[in-house]
Amino acid sequence: MAVVKSVDVLTEQFRAKGLKVTPQRQSIFRALSSSRVHPTAESVYAAVSSEMPTISLRTVYQTLNDLAAMGELSTLDVGTGSTRFDPNLEPHHHLVCDECGSIEDLHADFPGVAVPTGGEAGGFEVTGTEIVFRGCCASCVAGRPSQQHNTGGARAHG
Amino acid sequence: MAVVKSVDVLTEQFRAKGLKVTPQRQSIFRALSSSRVHPTAESVYAAVSSEMPTISLRTVYQTLNDLAAMGELSTLDVGTGSTRFDPNLEPHHHLVCDECGSIEDLHADFPGVAVPTGGEAGGFEVTGTEIVFRGCCASCVAGRPSQQHNTGGARAHG
DNA sequence: AGGTTGATCAACAACGATTGTTGATCAGCA
């Protein structure tokens, strides 16, 4: 359940790179370390703004990009228009709700998932595998107009 | 190896929906049915422009969106800035080259890939599963400065 | 403690991808 490195560790990393540790950056560190929701730059901005109203969106983008460049954050693109930032450094996959746009983590590994050698895609050198499950999250399912339970017929792949 | 439906079939579908079958649309149909490269709107525009120089980018977007809305085309977002259109209607997965940006199809199914019930993501209703392998395509690997063969050490997940 | 130097700010402009709009012209199809 480890997320982004602690505020202290990030502080160290910034210092080591000759980057100053400013209150803005610390505030962003804090916002990230207490977040499990794959925030956008805007939403980090909103969170940080509440305790530091003068921070600029520009600074938020800047710091998020710094963190991503340092590998302390990864970026996600699920087709919702804006980039999501993922403070969870562990290898994992994602469940994207088509209804509310939420993104949940799935900590599972699928050992069978690999590119078959010599086939259609022979010679492709894999460095990373991302699985995205699309569908409807539990809370959106719960909020639906009541209807007969229909447990069958979910097609794989859309 | 079936790709987008034939030009004739798409023609029928458009007529059935009360949409007119114009030379522009037919040209776009043709460009798609002979494409295996997950083109962007711009690249479809470029292809069609060569045989129909007066077509507008606006019309290309319009038709691609129509096709996507009809389910005759799917859209892909791999974080390269622009939407890729996929004329391949069969369920499949993708290999994205981080070097040249190419996207190859992988026609394989991974029966083990499913959201574990009752765990971290209990209650999520899956409607589609997309697997993206990131790495380096065969031709980019081939074009590298010669070095010792290193066949080990590909980490899964980045 | 003080000076150097990078960080931040406001206030913009600019970008690329995509969509909206308008009015005029054109052409598919019944």
Added chain:
DNA sequence: TGCTGATCAACAATCGTTGTTGATCAACCT
């Protein structure tokens, strides 16, 4: 042939993101 939607050019506008500028500030090293 006529109705009506499609297309066109030529824009403007949107959204997310990055660039720029000059002024101010403050983290950090000595």
